[in-house]
Amino acid sequence: MGLAGVKVKQRFGLDPRNTSWSNNTDRFGHQYLERMGWKQGKGLGLVDHATTTHVKVHIKTDNSGLGSKLAKKTKKDEFDSGECAGLDVFQRILGRLNGNQDLVDRELERKRNDNIINGKWGMHFVKGEVLESTWNAGCKKLMAEEAKQTKRRASEVDTDARKKLKVIVKEKKDKKEKKDKKEKKEKKEKKDKTEKKEKKEKKEKKEKKEKIEKKDKKEKKDKKEKKEKKNKKDKKDSDKSPSAEVTRDEMLQPRTSTGQIATRLSARSKWIKQKRASVMDAKALNEIFMITNN
Amino acid sequence: MALEDKKKHKKQKLMDSKAELVAEAAEEKMRQHPREDTPQEMEIHDGGEFTGVERYNTTAEIAQKLESGNKNPFTGKSFSQKYFDILTVRRDLPVHAQRDEFLRIFHSTQIMVFVGETGSGKTTQIPQFVLYDDMPHLHGSLVACTQPRRVAAMSVAKRVAEEMDVELGGEVGYSVRFENKTSSKTILKYMTDGMLLREAMEDHNLSRYSCIILDEAHERTLATDILMGLLKQVTLRRPDLKIIIMSATLDAEKFQNYFNDAPLLAVPGRTHPVEIYYTPEHQKDYLDAAIRTVLQIHATEDEGDVLLFLTGEEEIEDACRKIQLEGDELIREQNCGPIKVYPLYGSLPPHQQQKIFEPAPQNHKQGGRPGRKVIVSTNIAETSLTIDGVVFVVDPGFSKQKVYNPRIRVESLLVSPISKASAQQRAGRAGRTRPGKCFRLYTEEAFKKELIEQLYPEILRSNLASTVLELKKLGIDDLVHFDFMDPPAPETMMRALEELNYLQCLSDEGDLTPLGRLASLFPLDPMLAVMLIGSPAFECSEEILTIVALLSVPNVFVRPASARKRADEIKMSFAHPDGDHLTLLNVYEAFNSDDAHNVGLHQWCRDNFLSYRSLTTASSVRSQLRRIMERHDIDLNSTDFENPNYWDNVRKALAAGFFMQVAKKKSGNKGFLTVKDNQDVLIHPLTVLSKENEWVIYNEFVLTSKNYIRTVTNVRPEWLVELAPKYYDLSHFAKGDVKLSLERVVDRVDAMKRTKKSKN
Ligand SMILES: Nc1ncnc2c1ncn2[C@@H]1O[C@H](COP(=O)(O)OP(=O)(O)O)[C@@H](O)[C@H]1O
C-alpha cells in the first residue's frame, strides 16, 4: 500500500500510485541513473541491503492511542471465542487487585488519592518489566580491543544489572506460574456464575463454525448480542462489586461526593478481603498495582 | 531590425528561465569583480597555560590539572567560583572516569566510535576532552560537534560555555540555520549537521576543522548520513582530521563497519531502575490519557518531575495549557503542591528552551506536598537533551516522522508509532536522578507487536532534491555509487534529479548549472531558491524574498480554539483574493507598518491573531537571505504598488518557481487534480482563496484522511506554459482534462503571438 492507500474512506484519483510516472523509463532521472550504472530493480550505493522502494506508512487521522489495530482484532476474537471477553474483564480485576498487598492497603488508606483517581483524571496501569538500563548490555558484545578496559568496568556494572535482571525474570516466572494457578482457581470460582453464559457462548461458537459462510452477517448480529450481553454483564459485575469497570464518561464526570465514596470503599475493601482469602499466596500478587477504581 | 531580433532572442532566452539568466549574470559579475571572500580570521594564541603540553599526547591527569588551575587556559582569565562548582558536577559524569581511555583511542586512530548512554556526558564533555588535547586555539583550527536539532545545538552550546567559563559566542558558539553565534575566538562550535554539510559545500575538505564530532549518529538524520559518507572521503584526503562518531545506542557495529572497523569506546550511564507501566487496554484518545496521567502523577506520586512526550508544537502547547489549568484546580481542591508546565520543541526561542532547566516550583506551605515541574516535549528530550530531576515519564508512543512518497511527490510529517528503541530511551529518562517510573499509554501487547525495532533512517523517508544539489555541489557526480550507509530508494533519487533538471539546476547531462551553483548557496529548498533567484526578472524580488522568508518559518496565523471565528475574521482582513502567498505578503507589510509599531509589535500580533515569534523569525530570515542575494549581485527590486501589474508580477514570479506544484480544478466536479501526478486533492479549508479559480500553485501537499493542498495562489495557465516550457511539454502529459485544457491554452498563446507578429 502506497502513501495514498489509506484505510480511511478516500476517493482515489486516476492513478493514485502514479504508475504512469514510475513506468516511464525515458525520464531524465531514470536515464541518468542508468547512465551511471544502475540497473532497474536494483538498489543504489555500495551495500547489498539497499532498498528498492520508498518506505510506506499508515496515516493516522485521529487521536486514538497506540494499538488500536490490536484492540480491534482482539475484539473480533472475543466474538469468535466467547471466553475472551470474560478473561479481559477478569484480567482487569486482577490488575487492580494483584498489587503488592502493602501497596493495596496503602492505596486504600489514601482516600484522598482515590478521590482524585476516581475523579475525572483516573487512569489505570498495569505494571510491566523494570528497565535497568536503556542499554540492553547483556546481549551486545563490544567489538573493539581498545575497549576491553571499559568493558571490564562496564561488565562489573553489567553483571550487577544482569543479576538484577535475572531476579526480575525469575520473579516474573514465579509470578506467571502463580498467576496461572490463580487464574485457574479464579476461573473455577467464576465458572459457577458464568457457566450458563459460557454454555451459550460455546453453542454460539459451534454454530459459527458451522456457518462460516454466513459469518459476516452473523457477526453483526453477534456484535449486537454481545453488546447487550456485555452490558448485562457489566451491570451484574457492578452489582456484585463496586470494582467493576468504569466507563470513560463516568470517569470524566465530576467526583462523587465523599460520603458515597466512603461506602463504596468499605464495600470494596470487603470484597478485596474476600479475594485475598481466595488467593493462597499473597506475595504472588505482585503484578500490577497502580490505581483502583470506584 | 537587428535590434528587434536581439530583443526577440532575449525574450526567447527569458522564456527558458529567468532564474538561469540571473544566475549566469551573477556568475559573470563574480568573475569580473571577484569578491574577496573574507574568511573569519582565526585568533592564534601563544601557549599560555598549555606551554609544554604536546598535542595528541596528553593524559587525563594533564587535562585535569589544567582544568583545576587558577586560569582558564583558553582565555587566560581567572576561573569563576561557578566554574569550579560545575566542575565538581562534571567530574561525576560517567564519561569522566573514561577520560584516559578515550584519549588513548583518540590518539591511536583517525576515526573512532563512541557510544555512551544518554546522560553519560557525551555531548557536553567529549568535545571538551578533545579541546584539552587538540588545543585548536594554538593551531588556528576548530572543533565541531554536530547535533540533529537546532534546539539541542543551542542549548548544549550555552551549557558548555558555562562549563568552560566563557561567553557564549566566544570560545564556544553555535551555528544553526538562520542563526550563527560564533566569532573569531570560537574553537568549539556546536552546529546542526545540516550546517556542517553547508560548510562542506564551500570547503570540500572542511579545512578549518581539526576534529569533527558527529553526535547523535543513532538518529540517522539525512544530513548526518551524508556527512558520514563525505567524511569517509575527506579523511583520506586529510590524514590530520579526526572524526568521532557518537551514539546513544549500543548498535555501534554498523558505524564501526562503515568506517572500516573503527575502534569503539562504550560508556554505560549511571541510571537507576525504571518501573514500566502499561495501560490494561487501548486508549481511545492518547492526548486525553496523557493529560490525565500527568495530573494523576502530580496528585498521587512522590516528589519528582514529569516528562511527557508528545508529537508537535500545537499539541504540546495545548497540553501545557490544559495541564496547568487542571493542575491549578488540583492545588485548590486537593491540596496538591504547585505545578509548573514547560513546553519543549524545535521552534521554541532559546530563552524559553532554557526554562526547562529551572528547578521545580517550591511549595511555600509548611509541610505541604511537593511542587512539581512538568516538561511536555517532542522527542528532542529522548536523547538530545538531558533534564535532571525527571522521575516520571509519560509515553503515548508516538512521534512526528517524515515520510516521502516519490511517486506522488509528497513529503509530510506524520504522527507515527515510535520504535522499541525509542520507547526504551524515553523510559530511561525517568532514571536519571533516582529510581523512576515510566507510564506507557499503550498495552504491553502493543509495545511488542506494534512497535518496530528501529526507525528507518531519514534518507529513506525524505525528498532528496536539496541533498542531491548538495552532493553535486560537493563534487560528487556518481550518485549511484556514493557510499551511503543506507542507500535511498532509486525512485526517490530519480525524482530529485528530475526536479533539479526542471528547475534547471542540473543540465540534461546531469551537470550542475550556474543556476544550480547559485541555488545551492541558499539555505532553502531548491525550488524556493530558484524562485528567489528568478524573481528580479519580474520586478518583485523584495516581495518574493518576503514570501520565501514567511514560508520558511512556522505558520504566522494563530488560531486559538477559543477564538477560531474571530481569528478567521481577522485573517480575512489581510486576505488577498488571489491567494495565500499574497496574503502573507500583506501580513508582513502590515507587521512592518507604523501602525503596528505604534501599537507595539507584541500587542499588535496578539490583536491580529498572528505569531510574533514567527514574524520576527521571518524578519531575520529575510535579512539573511537578502544578504546572500546582495553578495551575489542578485537585483533587489520591486514594482510600484500603484502599478496595476504589481500583484500579477508577484504571481508570475510565484508561478515561475512553483510550476511543479500546480493543481487544476476538476471540470464539473469538486476538488482539484495535481498537474502531471494526477492526484485528487482539495484546497485546505483555511485558505483565503475563493474556490472559483481553475489553476492554483500550492506550497504544501498535506496527507490526512483527505489530501489537502495548503497555501495556494491563483495563477494563469499561460504563465505556466510560458515560464516552464520544459515541464509543460504536452507530449509528456497523460491524456485527460489537464492536458486538454493546456492544449487550449497553448493554442491561445500561439494565436496571440501570431496576431502580435502580424501587427508588427
Ligand atoms: N543545560 C543544562 N543545564 C544543566 N545541566 C545540564 C545541561 N545540559 C547538560 N547538563 C548536565 O550534563 C549531563 C550530561 O549531559 P550530556 O553531555 O548532554 O549527556 P549525553 O550527551 O551523554 O546524553 C546531564 O546529565 C546534565 O546533568
Ligand SMILES: [Mg+2]
Ligand atoms: Mg547528547
